[in-house]
Amino acid sequence: MRFDNKVVVITGGGGGMGIEFCAAFAREGARVVLVDAFEQSVKKAAASLKQMGHDVSVVVLDVADEKAVSAAFDRIAAEHSGIDVLVGGAGIRPVGDVLEQSLADFEDCMRVNVTGIFVCSRNAARHMLKKGSGAIVNIASVNGVRAVTGMAAYCASKAAVISLTQTMAAEWAPHGIRVNAILPAQVETPMIAEQVGDERRRREERIPLGRYGKPAEIANAACFLASDDASFITGHPLALDGGYLAFGFRPAVTPG
Numbered sequence: 001m002r003f004d005n006k007v008v009v010i011t012g013g014g015g016g017m018g019i020e021f022c023a024a025f026a027r028e029g030a031r032v033v034l035v036d037a038f039e040q041s042v043k044k045a046a047a048s049l050k051q052m053g054h055d056v057s058v059v060v061l062d063v064a065d066e067k068a069v070s071a072a073f074d075r076i077a078a079e080h081s082g083i084d085v086l087v088g089g090a091g092i093r094p095v096g097d098v099l100e101q102s103l104a105d106f107e108d109c110m111r112v113n114v115t116g117i118f119v120c121s122r123n124a125a126r127h128m129l130k131k132g133s134g135a136i137v138n139i140a141s142v143n144g145v146r147a148v149t150g151m152a153a154y155c156a157s158k159a160a161v162i163s164l165t166q167t168m169a170a171e172w173a174p175h176g177i178r179v180n181a182i183l184p185a186q187v188e189t190p191m192i193a194e195q196v197g198d199e200r201r202r203r204e205e206r207i208p209l210g211r212y213g214k215p216a217e218i219a220n221a222a223c224f225l226a227s228d229d230a231s232f233i234t235g236h237p238l239a240l241d242g243g244y245l246a247f248g249f250r251p252a253v254t255p256g
Contacts, residue, residue, distance in 0.1 A: 002227040004029035007080040009073070011035045011063050011120055012090035014042030016189035017139070020215035021087050024223050026054035033076055035059045035120075036090070063090045063116035073123040082131050085226045086124040088117045088138040091157075098152045106153040113157035114164065121168055125177055133176040135226040138165045139218075140181040142241045146248075158183075162237050169235030178234035180225045185241035187213040208243030 008025045012018040013034030026032045026049055036042035039060045049056045059076065061068045077083050091113045094105040117138050128134025143151060144158030162181055169179040186203055204210055221240055224230055239245050 001029035002223065002229070003085070006030050006084040007033065007076070007082060008085040008087065008226070009033045009035060009076060009083055009120075009124060010087040010089060011116065012088075012139075014038050014045050016089075017184075017187060017215045017218050018089045019045045019048075020219040021089055021222055022049055022056065023052075023054070024216070024219035025085070025087075025226075026052075026056060028223060030085070031055045031057075031080060033057050033059060033080075035061060035063065035072070037062050063120050064111045066119050069119050069123050073120075073127065077127040083124050083127045084131075084134055086120060086134075086136045087222055087226070088120055088136065088161075090116050090120075091139065093151065093154045095150055095154075096152070097150055101153060109153035109157050110160070113154070114160045117161050117164060121164075121179070125168070125172055128172075128177050129175050131176075134178070135230075136165075136168070136177065136179040137222045137225045138179070138181045139222075140165070140183050140237060142183045142185045142239055142245055144183060145237075146245060165237070166235045173234055178225075178230070180230070180233060180235065181237045182218060182221055182225070183237050183239040183241065183245075184213055184218050185239075185244045187215060187218055189215060206244060206248065207241065208247050211242065213240055213242065 003025055008030040010018060010021050013022050014036035022032050022034055034042050034046050042058050046056045046058045059072050061072050092109055094109050121136055138161055140161040141158040143155045144162045147155050165179050165181040185207060218240055
């Protein structure tokens with residue numbers, strides 16, 4: 001029970017990996033606050049977790065709306081006597097080549113994926129400063145360090161998340177606040193549901209372990225980085241990628 005009575009705020013808690021994050025922290029005793037812009041999905045996720053006996057509440061808001069986030073985090077801190085952990089999991093992944101992608105799509109991606117991290121992190125940190133401790137785990141991507149065609153906005157946004165994470169870690173370390181990032185490769189979530197057939201096989205062949213990651217594997221890593229088990233880790237981009245960044249392809253194996 002590494003998070004017994006700890007207050008854990010999870011953005012993007014209504015879908016994809018967010019639900020796994022919520023369940024993982026709740027199982028370890030956390031009082032979890034699910035934050036998401038999509039009311040129906042986040043309430044459905046919360047209802048499921050409550051049926052399991054977990055302490056869960058819901059906040060519906062736009063993570064890039066400074067005033068809304070500030071008011072919501074103030075309310076959360078007041079109701080729960082502070083904020084101990086923030087998981088920045090809200091994100092979108094528009095697809096489009098540089099020459100074809102609309103400026104609106106590009107700016108929307110940067111707004112959710114980068115501005116959302118900036119706004120939520122600093123509002124959480126203001127409450128963590130009062131306690132002199134806290135942990136923030138931001139969800140970036142291997143595509144923040146390894147480009148892929150057709151996803152310019154997403155790659156740029158995740159590179160920004162990594163850089164922003166390291167800057168926040170440096171600034172807030174003297175105050176007892178640790179900030180790290182997780183860099184998943186392909187993970188079995190609705191966001192990559194369109195990757196089937198040859199497209200999926202092509203992507204799997206780039207991963208030495210030969211498969212996509214599981215949401216629970218990413219959630220377990222988030223719990224580790226947010227816990228006292230990682231008390232000397234800050235400013236670190238942790239790749240959960242089945243070896244993708246180390247090799248960039250699945251090495252051939254010769255029997256015998």
